[in-house]
Amino acid sequence: MTLTATRSSRGRAAHAAPPARWRGRKVQGWLYAAPTAVIVGVLFVAPLVLVVWMSLNRWPLLGQATFNAPANYLKITGNPLFVDAVLFTLKYTAITTVLLSGVALGLALLVQERRPGIAFFRTAFFLPGAVGFAAAGLLFYGMLNNDFGPIDPMLQALGITSEPVKWIGTPNMALFSTITLVLWRFAGFNMLILLTGLQAIPTEVYEAARSDGAGRWQIFTKITLPLLRPTLALMLILSVTGSLLAFDQFFVFTNGGPDNSTVSMVMVVYRDAFFRFDLGGAAALSVVLLVALVGLNSLMMRRLR
Numbered sequence: 001m002t003l004t005a006t007r008s009s010r011g012r013a014a015h016a017a018p019p020a021r022w023r024g025r026k027v028q029g030w031l032y033a034a035p036t037a038v039i040v041g042v043l044f045v046a047p048l049v050l051v052v053w054m055s056l057n058r059w060p061l062l063g064q065a066t067f068n069a070p071a072n073y074l075k076i077t078g079n080p081l082f083v084d085a086v087l088f089t090l091k092y093t094a095i096t097t098v099l100l101s102g103v104a105l106g107l108a109l110l111v112q113e114r115r116p117g118i119a120f121f122r123t124a125f126f127l128p129g130a131v132g133f134a135a136a137g138l139l140f141y142g143m144l145n146n147d148f149g150p151i152d153p154m155l156q157a158l159g160i161t162s163e164p165v166k167w168i169g170t171p172n173m174a175l176f177s178t179i180t181l182v183l184w185r186f187a188g189f190n191m192l193i194l195l196t197g198l199q200a201i202p203t204e205v206y207e208a209a210r211s212d213g214a215g216r217w218q219i220f221t222k223i224t225l226p227l228l229r230p231t232l233a234l235m236l237i238l239s240v241t242g243s244l245l246a247f248d249q250f251f252v253f254t255n256g257g258p259d260n261s262t263v264s265m266v267m268v269v270y271r272d273a274f275f276r277f278d279l280g281g282a283a284a285l286s287v288v289l290l291v292a293l294v295g296l297n298s299l300m301m302r303r304l305r
Contacts, residue, residue: 048290054283061277072284081260082285085268092175092264093243096182100239101232103183104190111191112198122195126188133185137252140181144168171261174254178262181249186242190235197231198224233304237297244293265289 056069076082111122128136143149144167152164168174201224209219225232247266250256256263263271269289273282 051283051286055287057280059280072280081263081268085263085265089265096243097239103187107191108194125191128184129189133248134252136185137249141253168254174262178249193235197228201227
């Protein structure tokens with residue numbers, strides 16, 4: 001009886017031990033996650049809560065904030081630049097996403113296979129991604145400026161143009177020049193994302209398709225694109241989000257001109273906050289833009305999954 005009781009007590013202790021160890025591991029896990037949680041809370045959650053609260057108040061640059069909800073949201077449509085900025089940003093996003101995806105996919109397919117010298121081309125294509133966006137905007141502004149830029153004299157010397165091209169002097173040319181800047185800056189980065197997805201596709205699949213007589217186009221449409229869908233989804237989400245939040249290229253390169261034809265939605269937020277000093281209205285615009293981004297990204301994830 002004593003031996004049986006002792007074994008029973010040990011069994012109960014053994015059964016009671018795992019929950020204690022589990023609680024210890026849970027506490028240890030929370031301790032490991034605490035630094036990241038603090039950083040996310042301080043740098044993301046707290047500013048987000050503050051922006052939402054600012055959007056519900058009249059928030060002057062100096063003085064006391066006063067609650068005026070929902071006035072800041074109701075006056076958004078009355079903003080003279082808002083509607084034009086929304087239409088321009090959507091147009092810019094559509095064109096940039098299509099062109100950037102096509103160029104990046106072409107570059108990724110070009111450097112997919114290992115052969116002599118391919119590392120040089122991969123590095124050359126990706127190298128513009130190491131340049132800061134503001135620095136890239138200044139670089140393009142210096143090259144395309146009508147007064148001192150080298151591009152116009154070169155084109156005239158080659159007989160391609162007879163007079164200087166207004167690269168940022170007309171709305172269409174300003175948009176074209178900005179899209180060229182974005183393609184030069186981000187095509188290599190997106191190429192690297194797609195190249196990672198391409199190299200994750202098993203070579204046996206391609207070999208089996210070739211043995212069955214499939215051509216290049218059939219392999220591309222029936223194997224490469226379907227298996228590349230998760231990587232394409234990631235690239236599209238990054239491209240759409242970056243385009244809808246476009247600011248640096250327009251602020252540095254075109255300054256919203258000519259005649260406010262290249263003003264993006266983020267530039268409207270910037271002007272409301274730091275030129276008109278309407279911080280509450282700028283916060284309301286930011287919240288609307290955030291909600292639109294979350295909704296659009298959720299829709300894209302659902303469609304591309």
